Structures are given as C-alpha cells and as structure tokens.
Amino acid sequence: MPVPSKFQITVNGQLHTVEAQPETPVLWILRDELRLTGTKYGCGIAQCGACTILFENQRMFACRLPISVADGKEILTIEGLSDNKDHPLQRAWIAEQTPQCGYCQSGMIMSALALLQVNDSPTTDEIATHMTNICRCGTYPRIVRAIQRAAEEMRE
Amino acid sequence: MTRSPNRREFMFGSLGLTFAFTLPLSSCGRGTGGSDQSAFFTSWVNIDPSGRIVIQTPAAEMGQGSMTALPIILAEELDADWDDVRIEFSPADDRLYASPLSWIHGVMLTLGSASVAGYFDQLRLYGAQARRVLMEGAAERWQVPLSELSTEPSSVVHSATGQRMSYGEIAAFTEYPAEPPVVTIDELKDPSLFRLIGHDVPRRDIPGKVDGSAEFSIDMQLPEMLYATVVRPPTKGALPNEIDQTGLQDIQALVDVVTLPDAVALVAQNYPAALSAERAVNVRWSDAGDTTNFDSDNSVENHVRVAQDLKATGQVIQSNGDVDESLQGSGSRYEATFYTEMVYHAHLEPLNSVSWVKEDGSVEIWAGTQAPTHLVRSVARALDIETDQIVLHRTLLGGAFGRRGAQDHDWVVDSALLSKRLERPIKVIWSREADLKYGRFKPITGHYLRAADDATGQLASWHHRLASDEALEQSDPYRYEKTNQWPVIATVGLHSPYTIPNVKTEFLRTHTGMRISPLRGVGATANTFASESFLDEIAQAKAIDPVEFRLGLLQGSAAAQDVIEAAAEMAGWQGRKSGDPLGIAYAELDGTLFATVARIDKDSSPGNILVTDVWAAVDAGIPIQPNNIAAQFEGSIIFALSNILKERITVKGGAVQQSNFHDYSILRMRQAPTIHTRVIRSTRKPTGIGDTVGVSVAPAVANAYRELTGRRLQALPFLTEQPLA
Numbered sequence: 001m002p003v004p005s006k007f008q009i010t011v012n013g014q015l016h017t018v019e020a021q022p023e024t025p026v027l028w029i030l031r032d033e034l035r036l037t038g039t040k041y042g043c044g045i046a047q048c049g050a051c052t053i054l055f056e057n058q059r060m061f062a063c064r065l066p067i068s069v070a071d072g073k074e075i076l077t078i079e080g081l082s083d084n085k086d087h088p089l090q091r092a093w094i095a096e097q098t099p100q101c102g103y104c105q106s107g108m109i110m111s112a113l114a115l116l117q118v119n120d121s122p123t124t125d126e127i128a129t130h131m132t133n134i135c136r137c138g139t140y141p142r143i144v145r146a147i148q149r150a151a152e153e154m155r156e
Numbered sequence: 157m158t159r160s161p162n163r164r165e166f167m168f169g170s171l172g173l174t175f176a177f178t179l180p181l182s183s184c185g186r187g188t189g190g191s192d193q194s195a196f197f198t199s200w201v202n203i204d205p206s207g208r209i210v211i212q213t214p215a216a217e218m219g220q221g222s223m224t225a226l227p228i229i230l231a232e233e234l235d236a237d238w239d240d241v242r243i244e245f246s247p248a249d250d251r252l253y254a255s256p257l258s259w260i261h262g263v264m265l266t267l268g269s270a271s272v273a274g275y276f277d278q279l280r281l282y283g284a285q286a287r288r289v290l291m292e293g294a295a296e297r298w299q300v301p302l303s304e305l306s307t308e309p310s311s312v313v314h315s316a317t318g319q320r321m322s323y324g325e326i327a328a329f330t331e332y333p334a335e336p337p338v339v340t341i342d343e344l345k346d347p348s349l350f351r352l353i354g355h356d357v358p359r360r361d362i363p364g365k366v367d368g369s370a371e372f373s374i375d376m377q378l379p380e381m382l383y384a385t386v387v388r389p390p391t392k393g394a395l396p397n398e399i400d401q402t403g404l405q406d407i408q409a410l411v412d413v414v415t416l417p418d419a420v421a422l423v424a425q426n427y428p429a430a431l432s433a434e435r436a437v438n439v440r441w442s443d444a445g446d447t448t449n450f451d452s453d454n455s456v457e458n459h460v461r462v463a464q465d466l467k468a469t470g471q472v473i474q475s476n477g478d479v480d481e482s483l484q485g486s487g488s489r490y491e492a493t494f495y496t497e498m499v500y501h502a503h504l505e506p507l508n509s510v511s512w513v514k515e516d517g518s519v520e521i522w523a524g525t526q527a528p529t530h531l532v533r534s535v536a537r538a539l540d541i542e543t544d545q546i547v548l549h550r551t552l553l554g555g556a557f558g559r560r561g562a563q564d565h566d567w568v569v570d571s572a573l574l575s576k577r578l579e580r581p582i583k584v585i586w587s588r589e590a591d592l593k594y595g596r597f598k599p600i601t602g603h604y605l606r607a608a609d610d611a612t613g614q615l616a617s618w619h620h621r622l623a624s625d626e627a628l629e630q631s632d633p634y635r636y637e638k639t640n641q642w643p644v645i646a647t648v649g650l651h652s653p654y655t656i657p658n659v660k661t662e663f664l665r666t667h668t669g670m671r672i673s674p675l676r677g678v679g680a681t682a683n684t685f686a687s688e689s690f691l692d693e694i695a696q697a698k699a700i701d702p703v704e705f706r707l708g709l710l711q712g713s714a715a716a717q718d719v720i721e722a723a724a725e726m727a728g729w730q731g732r733k734s735g736d737p738l739g740i741a742y743a744e745l746d747g748t749l750f751a752t753v754a755r756i757d758k759d760s761s762p763g764n765i766l767v768t769d770v771w772a773a774v775d776a777g778i779p780i781q782p783n784n785i786a787a788q789f790e791g792s793i794i795f796a797l798s799n800i801l802k803e804r805i806t807v808k809g810g811a812v813q814q815s816n817f818h819d820y821s822i823l824r825m826r827q828a829p830t831i832h833t834r835v836i837r838s839t840r841k842p843t844g845i846g847d848t849v850g851v852s853v854a855p856a857v858a859n860a861y862r863e864l865t866g867r868r869l870q871a872l873p874f875l876t877e878q879p880l881a
Contacts, residue, residue: 003408004408018776019783021409021428021429023575024426024428025428027344028426028427028428031375032377032383032426032427033219034546036368036378037368037371037374037375038367038368038369038504039583040372040374040507040554041374042504042505042506042817043588043816043817044298044431044587044588044816045588045816045817045818046525047816047817047818048504048817051502064265078366078367078368079330079368080369081367081371081711082373084369085363085366085367089366090366090367092365093362094358094362094366095364097358097359097362097783097784097787098362099217099361099362099364099365099366100219100220100221100556100787100788100791101219101503101504101505101553101555101556102219102361102362102364102365102552102749103372103504103505103554104504105365105366108367109366118746122255127825128826128828129826130824131824131825132802132816132824132825132826133825134504134822134824135504135825136502136503136504136555136557136795136822137219137555137791138790138792138793138795138798138823138828139787139790139791139797140825140828141790141794141828141830141831142787142790143825144825
C-alpha cells in the first residue's frame with residue numbers, strides 16, 4: 001500500500017491541504033478531516049445519495065470519489081451553499097417542512113442544486129427522474145414541491 | 157371474550173389514571189445554568205429572568221416531529237410565547253420522564269406512535285401548573301386576587317389596573333414550590349382557545365437539517381478519537397473462533413483487531429481504514445447450531461402450514477360468540493391464505509455510537525436511541541459499572557423504525573467495550589453491509605382466514621389464524637416479561653374492527669431462531685394485509701361494493717364510517733368506472749381510525765406494480781401539528797409502499813443474502829405516488845400517527861390489483877402472483 005500523499009482541494013471556496021491514502025473517499029476527508037459533517041455516509045457504494053456534493057460543479061457521490069482524483073479540484077458541500085443559510089433551496093425546504101429524520105436531506109438539496117443549474121423550471125417528472133437519492137422517511141412529495149418552489153424563486 | 161393484555165386496551169385502560177400528575181421539582185440544577193438562573197425550575201420546564209423558557213422533551217427525535225410537538229403541548233397550557241421556548245432532550249431518567257402509558261411499563265420509550273398520545277395529559281397539566289405558579293407570584297407582588305389575573309403569551313396581566321409582568325420578571329422572584337398548586341382538567345384551556353396546538357408551528361429540528369448543522373451521533377468528533385467497524389457472524393449465535401489477519405498487514409492506519417463477545421472489531425485511526433480492514437479480515441466462527449439451517453423460503457412454507465393446520469390450537473387473542481359452530485352453518489363459506497416475508501429497517505444513518513470511557517471510570521456516550529434508559533442500563537451491565545457513572549448525550553436519530561429501540565443496544569455496547577479496552581474515545585459505525593447483514597428483521601408471517609355467512613346471507617363468523625415469531629422477546633425482554641410473554645408485537649392489528657357476531661383470532665408462535673425486531677407498523681402491517689384483503693374477497697364474492705360492505709359492518713362506529721366515506725369521496729369512488737383499478741382498506745391502530753384508497757397503473761403486473769395515487773382519511777383525535785401529521789402520513793404511505801413493492805430479505809443457511817442498497821431496493825422518488833391526505837378535525841384526545849396509515853396500504857393496493865386483474869395477491873412483497881395451496 002502506498003504511503004499517504006498530500007492533496008489540495010478547494011472546499012466551499014477554501015483551499016485545504018490534506019494528507020491521505022490516494023484512494024481515500026472524499027466523503028471521509030470532508031467529514032473527519034475538515035469537519036464538514038453535513039455530507040453523510042449511507043451506503044458507501046454510490047446508491048443512496050446521502051453523500052451528494054458538487055464536484056467541479058457536477059453532482060457527485062463523495063463516497064466513491066478518491067481524494068487523488070479530487071486533487072486541485074473544487075467541491076461544494078451543503079455547508080457552502082449559502083452564507084446565511086438562506087439559499088432559495090434551503091428556504092423552500094423549510095417552507096415545505098420537508099425533512100423528517102433529515103439524514104438524507106443534505107444530499108437531496110445538493111442533488112436538487114445540480115438539477116436547477118441545468119433546468120430552471122423542472123417538471124414533476126423531470127425532478128423524479130433526476131432525484132435518485134433514497135429518503136427512507138418518504139419525504140419525496142415535499143421534495144418535489146420544495147424544488148419547484150425554489151425554482152420559481154430563482155427564476156424571478 | 158378472552159381477557160388479554162392487548163396493546164390498545166392498555167392504552168384506553170390508562171385514561172382514567174391520567175390526572176394524578178404533579179409537575180416535579182427539578183432534582184438537579186441542569187438545563188439553564190449560568191449566574192442568572194432563577195429558582196423557577198422543574199424537571200420539565202425552566203424559566204430564567206431573561207424570559208427564556210426551556211422545555212425538556214422526553215421522546216427521541218427520529219423524524220416524527222415529537223421534539224417539537226411535545227413542548228408545544230406544555231407551552232400551550234403555560235401560555236408561553238413560542239419564540240421564548242428552547243427545547244432540550246431530557247436526561248435519561250425513567251422516574252421523571254417515563255411514558256405514562258401502562259403498556260410501556262415505566263420506561264422512556266419512543267415507539268408505537270405513543271409519544272403525543274402518551275404524554276398529552278401530563279404535559280398539559282404541567283404547563284397549567286407552571287402557569288398557575290407564575291400567576292400566584294404576580295398576585296402576591298401586586299397584592300391582587302388571583303381570580304383577577306389572566307395571561308397573554310409569556311405575560312401575566314391584571315386588566316383592572318393595566319399592570320403586566322413578563323414570565324421572566326416573575327421567575328426572577330418566584331420559586332417553584334415544593335407543593336405545586338392543584339390544577340384540574342376543567343381548568344385547562346378550551347381547545348377553541350389553542351394558539352399553538354393545531355396551528356402548525358414550524359418544526360424546530362428542520363433548520364439544522366437543511367444546512368448540514370444537525371447533529372447525529374455519527375457526526376460526533378472527540379480529540380484522540382479512534383474509529384471502528386464490527387464484523388458479526390452471518391448466523392445468529394456463532395462466536396468468533398479464529399481471526400485470519402493476513403489481509404490486514406498493509407493497512408497502516410489499523411490500530412487493533414479486538415475480539416468482542418459476539419463480534420470482531422477493527423479499530424483504526426480513520427474510518428476508511430477500518431472499512432478496508434472489515435473487507436480484508438477473515439473470521440472463522442463457531443457452529444451456530446440450528447440457526448445455520450434457517451432458510452427463509454422453507455420458513456415461509458412452514459408459517460403457511462402452521463396457520464392452515466387446524467389441528468393445532470393457537471393462543472386465542474380475541475373470541476366473540478362461537479366461531480367453530482357458526483362456521484358450520486348453512487350460509488356461504490370463504491377461506492384464504494396469505495404470507496409476508498422479512499423486511500429490513502434501512503434507517504439511512506447506519507447504526508453507530510461514540511463512547512468515551514475515562515480514567516476515573518466515568519463514561520460519556522453519544523447515541524441516537526428510542527430507549528435511552530435501557531441504553532444506559534445495557535452499557536452499565538457490559539462495563540460492570542453503575543448507571544450513574546454514565547452520561548448519555550441523546551442525539552437526533554437518522555431513522556429508527558424500531559431498530560434503535562432494541563433493549564440491548566448492541567450498536568452502543570460495541571463502542572463502550574472498545575473504548576474501555578483502548579482507553580480512547582471510539583466511534584463505531586456499522587458499515588451498511590454490517591448493518592444489513594446482521595440486521596434484525598420484521599418476522600415472516602403466515603395467515604389462514606375463514607369466514608361464513610348465516611342463513612340470511614349476513615357475514616356471521618370470522619376466524620384469523622396468525623403464525624409468526626414474536627419479536628418482543630429479543631427486542632425488549634423487559635417488556636416481554638412485564639406483559640407475561642404476551643405476543644405484543646405480532647398480534648397488533650389482529651383484532652377485527654368490524655361488527656361480526658362470531659370472531660376468533662389466534663396466534664401460533666413459531667420459534668425461528670432468526671434475528672427479528674419490531675418494524676414500523678409492527679404486526680398490524682401483516683395482519684391488516686391479510687384481513688382487509690380477505691374482507692375484500694368476501695365483498696367480491698357477494699358482489700357488494702367494498703365501501704358499502706365495510707360501512708355495513710361498522711354501523712356502531714360513526715367515526716369509522718366517517719373516515720371511510722371521506723377516503724371514498726376524495727378518491728371519487730362513487731363515480732369510478734368498472735375495472736378502474738381502485739382498492740380500499742380500513743383499519744384501526746393505536747387508537748387512530750383510517751381508510752386508504754389506492755389506484756394502480758393499468759399496466760401493473762406482479763413485481764412491477766405502479767401505484768399512481770393514494771388517498772388517506774384519518775381520525776387521530778385532536779391534531780397537534782396538522783401539517784406534520786400530513787407529512788407523517790405521506791412518509792408512512794411511502795415507507796409501506798417500499799416495503800410491499802420492493803423489499804425482501806432472504807436467508808439461506810442462516811445467512812442473509814442481501815448486503816447493501818444495490819440488492820436491497822428502497823422505493824425512489826420515481827415510483828412514489830401522488831398522495832392526498834385528509835386529517836379529520838376530531839375532538840378526541842390525540843392518538844397514534846407515525847405507525848398508522850401505512851398498514852392499510854398493502855391491502856388497498858392488493859384490492860386494486862384484484863379489481864384490475866381479477867386475481868388475488870397473497871404474498872408480501874408483491875413480487876409474485878403465485879397462488880398458494
């Protein structure tokens with residue numbers, strides 16, 4: 001096994017240098033090294049979406065993204081979504097009282113952000129096709145409403 | 157009728173006792189702290205001179221919203237300004253915070269949709285007593301009669317003189333008395349005056365859940381903390397014999413491989429290293445004996461056989477009239493067989509905990525639990541220490557669904573034992589694979605039902621035989637003994653809600669040896685699937701409309717008829733065309749009455765049923781948080797649909813065959829139906845929410861499928877249409 005190496009990643013606009021095994025998933029760097037615990041571990045195999053982040057402005061599962069691939073790249077997590085916790089998606093999520101246990105919701109919001117970046121007025125069908133993350137509590141209907149509410153606000 | 161310690165009877169039976177509560181003084185000065193602490197503090201509510209009102213909440217917050225709903229009830233009667241209220245999780249202490257419900261037997265438990273229903277009267281009286289003390293304090297200061305005072309949010313007002321004082325000002329000079337004033341039920345607020353109850357107060361846990369700041373136990377970090385995973389045997393009861401570590405040599409961050417009583421732990425400086433070690437280690441386990449032979453397919457067949465074998469008499473759960481005789485009458489006879497398979501909880505936050513066993517023997521624990529005092533007792537036993545040496549920090553739960561209520565708290569004992577051994581704080585996270593493969597599942601059930609009409613064609617007898625294992629024995633041995641080993645989990649929902657002259661329901665215990673657990677909806681999920689499918693089949697045979705048939709059997713209950721009529725009306729049942737794939741089901745659970753109508757897509761086939769719409773009408777008593785109740789019903793319906801359309805645990809040779817979400821599917825947004833809920837504005841006391849509506853989804857879908865195809869689905873999940881013998 002190779003010795004740990006140093007990597008540089010920009011997370012939420014801040015440059016960080018971390019030492020890790022090259023194959024270490026970014027998920028654990030974010031959570032345990034940078035203490036950004038809003039990004040969650042749910043399955044480790046890119047199935048549930050609880051670890052969804054934006055990587056170079058694209059939706060990505062942090063549990064399967066090696067730190068070596070992220071070297072020199074930019075990452076956005078839920079903590080970097082807004083300065084005052086008032087991104088239209090966050091406000092819409094609160095307005096619809098969307099979360100239940102809440103564990104999947106960071107990933108849901110980041111996934112929704114990726115959708116709205118390419119589609120500013122998604123239909124219910126487009127939302128359901130894009131949003132493949134698992135919510136065990138069953139908040140899907142409110143997530144659809146929250147995304148459409150946020151989209152409307154962002155268009156204005 | 158057989159007297160039985162049925163869950164629902166316990167609940168109703170407890171109502172007469174509920175007005176003896178007295179808000180206890182705080183036994184310790186916890187809560188507000190600081191130099192400006194007033195003398196106005198109790199175990200449930202503290203008011204400090206700044207006007208801040210801290211309310212302790214005993215229930216776990218696992219998504220159901222009790223963290224907000226319970227303090228609302230106290231704040232309503234206190235007449236608190238909600239903006240002044242802060243919420244804290246109460247300490248783990250059964251003497252102060254146990255549920256008042258008799259069937260919970262004096263412990264803190266968040267389960268069975270029982271938090272709001274259980275604490276409702278107590279919290280109202282506590283709030284009213286605290287308000288009375290504040291009014292008495294103001295009356296004395298102003299030298300006016302108490303009867304001339306009233307309250308406005310967080311203030312006492314003397315309208316004759318226009319004087320007013322805030323609760324904070326009063327708390328600065330008012331001590332909460334050792335003998336609190338007596339407040340009776342008649343002095344509580346008239347529901348028409350409620351400002352908070354029924355008015356959709358935003359949930360307090362939600363802002364932190366949209367910005368990443370909400371703290372689950374998995375998010376806890378401590379200095380010098382190590383990380384661990386655990387490997388458990390594939391079969392229940394096996395013990396670690398030999399650990400082959402050859403695959404572990406290259407994992408530099410690996411700190412230790414520790415043999416626990418029933419597991420092997422891989423401890424590392426970081427979690428990915430522990431995960432790598434979990435995949436690389438090779439443990440040889442002892443022979444687990446009989447459990448190695450467990451095969452879920454065989455077990456399903458056995459459950460069906462046991463249910464059908466009338467030579468074996470079961471434990472009688474309900475008995476009215478004489479079923480055996482009435483089944484021999486001259487009218488039409490009906491029979492049907494059903495079964496249900498194992499389901500995994502799939503809480504999205506894998507089981508985890510953080511423990512810190514310190515040099516002085518004291519212990520701090522961070523964990524999400526439905527049973528905090530059981531957690532403390534289990535860890536104390538494992539470490540051979542006293543419970544008062546343990547401080548539990550209750551965190552939010554990333555889903556629970558019954559799994560985080562297990563009395564033994566295996567996922568917490570792991571970290572406690574490891575922290576003691578390694579003398580460092582330890583975070584144990586069960587990998588998803590470990591969480592699933594060593595899961596404790598909803599047990600398999602088999603059902604055999606018979607019914608018969610009398611000579612006039614009226615449904616006169618009903619016989620439901622349930623074959624199942626009983627999860628309570630494993631999940632909560634304390635309560636299992638307290639209920640005299642009554643099958644509390646398996647038999648929920650076995651009582652027929654209908655007026656039928658002769659009814660018998662029977663329970664036949666199977667001892668499977670599998671790891672099993674209560675799971676959201678408990679036995680009612682399986683029992684309602686069987687009974688409401690069967691009832692529909694009888695209606696079909698009689699060529700009676702399924703809604704009319706149910707209404708006819710519920711003539712004694714206007715409330716039940718109301719929810720059925722509401723659901724039918726919402727779904728456009730009357731105007732539906734022949735062959736329109738709609739199905740209805742009715743059930744009662746935890747005191748709540750609900751009817752569900754489902755519509756399925758016309759291209760549906762077994763294994764590929766698409767549910768397009770679900771309509772649910774519910775009477776759950778006084779709604780505390782109507783919008784949250786609707787959210788819980790939406791969630792409960794989707795959870796149930798996932799269970800019945802997607803989920804199946806299979807076991808071969810004692811070992812679970814699934815390992816993660818690629819081979820254990822959960823319903824995704826794409827397959828979620830449009831959901832329409834109606835919460836009936838009832839004046840009954842609040843009853844259960846989270847467990848309830850979902851249990852009527854399986855039969856509603858099966859009945860819609862029958863309408864579409866003419867064929868009856870007999871097995872949960874709906875992956876096959878194979879008829880049973």
